[in-house]
Amino acid sequence: GxxxxxxxxxxxxxxxxxxxxxxxxxxxxxxxxxxxxxxGEGPVLLIALYKAxxxxxxxxxxxxxxxxxxxxxxxISASIPSDVGIYFCAGQxxxxxxxxxxxxxxxxxxxx
Amino acid sequence: xxxxxxxxxxxxxxxxxxxxLECVQDMDHENMFWYRQDPGLGLRLIYFSYDVKMxxxxxxPEGYSVSREKKERFSLILESASTNQTSMYLCASxxxxxxxxxxxxxxxxxxxxx
Numbered sequence: 001g002x003x004x005x006x007x008x009x010x011x012x013x014x015x016x017x018x019x020x021x022x023x024x025x026x027x028x029x030x031x032x033x034x035x036x037x038x039x040g041e042g043p044v045l046l047i048a049l050y051k052a053x054x055x056x057x058x059x060x061x062x063x064x065x066x067x068x069x070x071x072x073x074x075x076i077s078a079s080i081p082s083d084v085g086i087y088f089c090a091g092q093x094x095x096x097x098x099x100x101x102x103x104x105x106x107x108x109x110x111x112x
Numbered sequence: 113x114x115x116x117x118x119x120x121x122x123x124x125x126x127x128x129x130x131x132x133l134e135c136v137q138d139m140d141h142e143n144m145f146w147y148r149q150d151p152g153l154g155l156r157l158i159y160f161s162y163d164v165k166m167x168x169x170x171x172x173p174e175g176y177s178v179s180r181e182k183k184e185r186f187s188l189i190l191e192s193a194s195t196n197q198t199s200m201y202l203c204a205s206x207x208x209x210x211x212x213x214x215x216x217x218x219x220x221x222x223x224x225x226x
């Protein structure tokens with residue numbers, strides 16, 4: 001099955017720094033989603049993007065749906081310790097509408 | 113709030129055992145999903161179900177089967193557990209009628225096969 005390439009795989013940053021991660025695919029998606037998984041829990045939706053070129057913010061988070069519909073990025077500004085976790089992108093195509101393809105994940109660790 | 117409950121947080125089983133992973137959701141969602149999560153591979157879809165008694169293979173169904181006898185419950189079955197099935201298993205549900213409603217995940221079952 002298809003997977004999305006997500007980078008970086010992991011990152012250590014200092015509190016207060018900005019973070020950027022991205023996701024690329026060989027296929028076109030109609031929707032891009034970003035999830036966060038806290039340690040010991042299931043992933044939770046952060047941001048959903050529905051149109052090519054769309055830029056959406058949720059607090060300190062900003063995500064963009066790439067113009068080609070084959071990529072997306074997520075930025076976190078002024079990171080704080082509770083940003084620690086694994087971030088997943090997910091793409092949803094137009095075929096089996098309920099089926100998502102997930103990225104490989106970016107593990108974020110924030111040091112004080 | 114939607115609650116997706118996985119019956120076990122941790123399981124240790126022996127090679128060859130038949131293993132049942134149970135998932136229950138309390139929001140009358142039609143769609144339910146089983147994923148496995150492995151480092152560096154992200155979440156991979158094993159099986160999903162659009163509604164009661166319906167099931168479809170995901171991307172990695174080999175070695176697994178599922179059961180959806182009631183709307184709220186979706187079971188993942190490892191017919192004969194093998195060490196390469198050691199992983200974190202995540203169940204999720206969603207209601208398809210709400211447009212692009214998000215997946216709601218359980219907290220996962222970490223399965224170790226020895």
